[in-house]
Amino acid sequence: MSPANVKVTHGATRAGRARHLLLALRSVLVSVAGIVAVVLIWSLVGRLLAHPSLLPSPVAVLGALRVLLAGEIGADILASIVHLAAGYSIGVVIGLLLAVLCARFENLDVFIEPVIEVLRPISAIAWIPIALLMFGVSESVPIFLIAYAATFPIFVNTLDGVRRLDRLLLNAARSLGASGNFIVTHVVIPGALPYVLTGARLSLGVAWMAMVAGELVGGDAGLGWRIMWYQEFFAMDKVMAIILVIGVLGFVADAALRGLQRRLLGWNPVES
Amino acid sequence: MTDSILKIQAVRKTYVSVRTGDTIEALAGIDLEVPAGEFLAVVGPSGCGKSTLLSLVAGFTQPSAGEVLYRGQRVTGAGPERGVMFQDYALFPWRTVLGNIEFGPLARGVALTQRHARARELIRLVGLDGFENRYPHELSGGMRQRCALARMLANDPEIWLMDEPLAAVDQQTRTILQDELLRLWGDAARRPGAPTVIFVTHAIDEAVLLADRVVVLARRPGRIKAVIDIPLPRPRPAQRGSPQFAALVAQVWDLIRDEAAKAIVEEIDR
Known part of the structure; x- marks a missing residue:
């Protein structure tokens, strides 16, 4: 042979x-x-x-993009990133915290999970009227919507990851002399990490969409808000250019998380 | 037997099936004493409660009735003095070979230089040199099993609880690992304070080759059918193929045959 x-x-x-x-x-x-x-x-x-002013040609959009990139779009991108960073952090922390609590205390799990499961299918957009009344037109509206949207995917995936932990590994850790806290930091967290990171990516995807929606109707800055601004001036080439920027930035953000995933999960043959 | 390290007294274990709600009796009235330093093998057909018995000694589950006493203390949980080697390796997939082996010392707060030195020594001992930084998924079955063995040894446990540790490797690897296991335990020259071993296996020849005594379990419910002394001289690897060895294997097989046949029929019925 x-x-x-x-x-x-x-x-x-x-x-x-x-x-x-x-x-x-x-x-x-x-x-x-x-x-x-x-x-x-x-x-x-x-x-x-369509009329060219309604659906501008790719060439016109590229021209508009060049003008935007040379000018004011930097401030809009920055505002959006601030909204996203604030809302995403809040949502991820809440989602992680709830998932860990649910995994740790069985009674709490029975209490929290139905609430989450009812809220989860409700689109963040449905909360816009209430958010507007609560916060007025301000950065709080997109931040609230982003946080709301980001909470669920990471919650569901993290809880799933903790529950799927191999019981054998927990037994192995115990028989090797590991305490409860040591098991959490050295077995539960690394074991659930693939699921947590998948959840983080899904959360980022919905957060990105919630960001645009929130800024579009409730914000006073950011890429979504700028879309409405140019629509009022009937500058459809600029509207399309900003949509393009939103798409490209969303792709870049996901690629960054994908890179993190690969880096952290080198041990996992399925993920790498 | 005044120096029994382990006493299992009238232990029963019942489970309630989640699916059907039926009560399943895994173990019914087990009495067993294991003297310190003994190599004890447990054999029996599938479903006889071999693994349950080991889980009880490890402290992963509690008996429904009776007591498991380790050094006179009731076992209520797992502990590093009772090392476990699992059938399916149970290595931490996110830790390298070195990271897995030093998990026990790390958990017990052993200093970095000390636990690294010990881990490297064990890596050499089990023949994993050059694979320190590999992840479990990059290893063959035999190498994973060596890694699991080294991980257990890193804590210097007083008793080794081994659940069909060689079931998942090929015949050649199995023979080599049997010899290595005997060498590590102290087959040729027993030193005082040598570890006690409880070795669960479904392979009768393996049990006879390794053990001082072989416990034969019967099934449904799991109970002790016989305890057979193995008076073969040590070191044991030389005994493979001796007439005495073959006779002992045949003796154990006679005790198990009917039970094993019943187990097969039931598997088919289901």
Whole structure:
């Protein structure tokens, strides 16, 4: 068996690397093709069906984007990041805290979980009227909506992660002399981390959407607010440019969390 | 037996099935004394409560009736003086080989340099040199089992509780690990204060090869059917294939055969 085996592994190193490169190249090409197709359909539909001032062409949007990037958009991005950082932190901390409490105390779990399960399907947007009355038009509206949206995914995933912990590992830790606190820091937290990080990513996704919605109707700054501002001036090219910026920044934020996930979960063959 | 390290007295264990609500009697009236330094093997067909017995001694579960006494003290929980080696390894997947081995000393507050020195010594002892920084998923079954053994040894436990530790490795690895286990325990030259071992296995030849005594369990409910002394001379690896060895294996097998057959029929019925 061994001579054949040796041959295969030798071949695999060079041919395998070349094939890997080819596959990577192909996936990049397909991704680019997807974007090109969307841009083509966009300009076609814009030309055939809508007035250019309603649906500006890709070229016009790129022009608007250049103007924005040279000017005031920095302040809007900063405002949005501040909203997101505040709301996301609040939501994640609440979600984590509730999940840990639910995992630790069984009675509390029975009390909290139904409340969460009823609130969870309610979109953050549904709370806008109440948030507006409570906070007025201010940064508090997007922050509240972001925190609300971010709480649930991380809560659900963290609780799931803690519950899925292998009982055998807990027994192993106990028989090795670990105390309750040591088990929490050295077994429960690292064991649940893959789920926590998945929850953090899902939370960021919904938080990003809640941010735009909150700023759109209830904020006094930020990218969402700026969309409404330009809509009132009927500057649809600028509106589209900001939507593009929102998409790209959201992608970058998720990529950052994905990187963190890979870094922290090198031990986990499924995640890496 | 005045120096019994472990006394199991009239221990019963019943479970209530979550699905059907039926009461299942895993162990019914177990009495057993284990002298310090003994290598005790426990064999029996599947469903005889071998693992339950080990869990009770480890302190993972409590008996429904009766008592488990360790050094005269009632067992109420797990402790580092009773080391456990699990059938499915139970290594921490987020810790490297080194990180797994030093988990016990770390939990007990042993200083960094000391626990690293001990861990490296054990890594050499179980033959995992060069794999210190690998994660469990990067290891073969035999290597994982060595790592689990070293992790247990790092605490210098007085008693080793081993739940089918070699069930999941191939035959060759198994033979090698049996010899290594005997060597680590002190097969050739017993020193005072040598560890006590309770070794659960379904392999009769393995039980006879390793143990001073073999406990044969019967099933439904789990109870002791026989305790057989193994008077084979040590070191034991040389005894593989001796006529005396074969005779003892046959003797234990005679005790188990009917039970094992019943177990198979029940598996099929279900």
